Amino acid sequence: MDVKELNLEELQHEHPLVLIDLQVMHRDYEEDDDDYDDNELIETQNFNCMCNRCGRGIDWYHRYYYKCSMSSCSYSIHKFCEKLPKTLQFQGHPSHTLILAKTTNDQTCHSCFGHHQDGICYHCSICNYEIDLHCATFVEQSTIHHPSHQHPLISLSVEAGLIKCFACGEKHEGCFYHCVTCFNFLINFDCLSLPMKLLLQTKHFSHGHLLTLSYSFVDRLYDFECRICGMKFEDDHFIYKCSKCMYYVHPKCATQRTKSFMSILSLEKNFVDAEYPNLLRFPLDDESNILSYQIKADTPAHIDHWHQTLLRKESSVVTLHDPMKRIKLQCTGCSRPITKMPFFECSSIHECDFVLHDWCSRLPKELTNHVAHPQHTLRLYKNYKKDSSLFKCRICHLFCNGFSYSCRPCKYNIDVNCAFIPEKITHEAHANHLLTRVDASSSRLSKIECRACRVPIDKDEIYFNCSACDFHLDCRCALVLPKTIRHKFDKHSLKLSYSPVEDHKSRYFCEVCEQYLDPGKWFYHCVECAQSIHTACAQLILQSEQDVNSLYVEGVYKFINIKFGEVRKMKFHHHRVSFAPGILKDGLLQPITDPLPEDFISSMAYWYD
DSSP, X not given: OOEEEOOGGGGOOSSOEEEEETTGGGSSTTTOTTSSOXXXXXXXXXXXXXXXXXXXXXXXXXXXXXEESXXXXXXXXXXXXXTOOSEEOOTTSTTSOEEEEEESSOEEOTTTOOEEOSSEEEEETTTTEEEEHHHHXXXXXXXXXXTTOSSOEEEEEXXXXXXXXXXXXXXXXXXXXXXXXXXXXXXXXXXXXXXXEEEEEOSSOEEEEEEEEESOOTTOSSOOBOTTTOOBOOTTSOEEEESSSSOEEOHHHHTTSSOOHHHHHHHSOOSOGGGOTTOEEESOOTTOOHHHHHSOTTSOOOOOOSSOEEEEOTTSOOOOOBGGGTBOOBOTTTOOBOOSSOEEEESOTTTOOOEEETTGGGOOSEEOSBTTBTTSOEEEEOOOGGGOOOEEOXXXXXXXXXXXXXXXXXXXXXXXXXXXXXXXXXXXXXXXXXXXXXXXXXXXXXOOBOTTTOOBOOTTOEEEEOSSSSOEEEHHHHHTOOSEEEOTTOSSEEEEESSOOTTOOSOOBBTTTOOBOOTTSOEEEETTTTEEEEHHHHHHHHTTOOOOOOSOOOSSOTTTTOOOOOEEXXXXXXXXXXXXXXXXXXXXXOOOOSSOOHHHHHHSOBOOO
């Protein structure tokens, strides 16, 4: 065998070489991945060519490589192959130092026992021991650079037991890469090889923009959930996110490594329409009322009012409720706007603001075995001027001055809207599954949160639940919020949105209260104008913007069941006073009792605790 010691000058390429960093554009893409072209990022990650010295491939995980500066020459070489040392201490032959040499005959590598062609090797002349370049550069070949970590990573084969992956937080078997500097950093090969850019187009889920792999979620503005599995994210785990809108997905969900059973299950319809002919589908139209579906039209009307009342029919010339023109016409019974004919109106319209939906005139006088209070009969009480009072509904926990169903011995009061809560409904936000009415006190769950407003549901509340999914809605968000609203400064309708709106990258803020809103909660949004409104503030618009001074924006407007505007003469003041929503500057009053004294309610501007 002819072995000749090799000088490094003999390995030099005939043309100057240029060092290329394959990951230079990946260093900060996660902060602002709009700086680079998506196709260029994908092309760089898919880069691969052959090393002209060792014959093995060069890919972007090696990060650095040399290429010929001449465009007509395709010479390429690993960085570690170009920087070969003249001598080598090899652990398989620790007794002697190996010398960089060149052979003229085919030989067998004493490390891997494979044949290698005539060429470069490391040789021990004393023992006639030699290894090929593959074995000599094994450590360098097994070392990679990944944008998720600041240090090089070395391959580690794990066969027995499960090891936790730093990237996804889950335990895996098989091939891992670990950092020799940070001993606690281990990453599974599947997470390591995730594509930088991904177009989500699966059987059940899709997104119109490319998703970018990010190595943490510490820069998030809101507490988002995965759009596929619905689970929350950990700040220090990998995530796919969209640079053009607030769309975030777990890598395992985006690549379908694991089946998102609950999310896929929610796409499959679990009921037959024909079996539920009277099923209410929410949200109702903005001019609809739940009582209009629950009260039969052939029920006799009964009106107790000290003035003569008139039934306004389609032929009548009358102005209906119109928030766009700031015209208010609210029902005395349910406090909801009157937007349809027929309805009843007091003949003394200049002195009395009594108006009544046709269905509110047909409310039954008694309710037996009501789901919220089955032990006693609930009787209808009509709050008119002479005995007007506020009460707090025991179901929705909102204050009301309209009609009520009450059990006087138990001091149990509910408003007429909550008195007719259906047993089963469907909702557009969870359209394929039935939602069933549930008494929270009978639930075994320790914590129940409304999916719409993210407010915990108390043990004394009634709410709607999907038996197949972890989906809960309180009565306020499920039954009150309309599908669309109109704002006088927006020529388009705003639609109820159940998640962050796609193609919307910036922060959301409410056009009514001018405060930021959390898109993880339901809100109203106009895609054309990029305008958003809290669901609670939206109710103000429907009631002609009575008040914008809510401290807590949760679900619905706190005073939606209160009809303001009553005017009366009081003993303590020489002018007539009106019942109106107050502001914080009116002063802090004592907490409202249930019910309040008549003089207190009539004389004070309304406030909340």
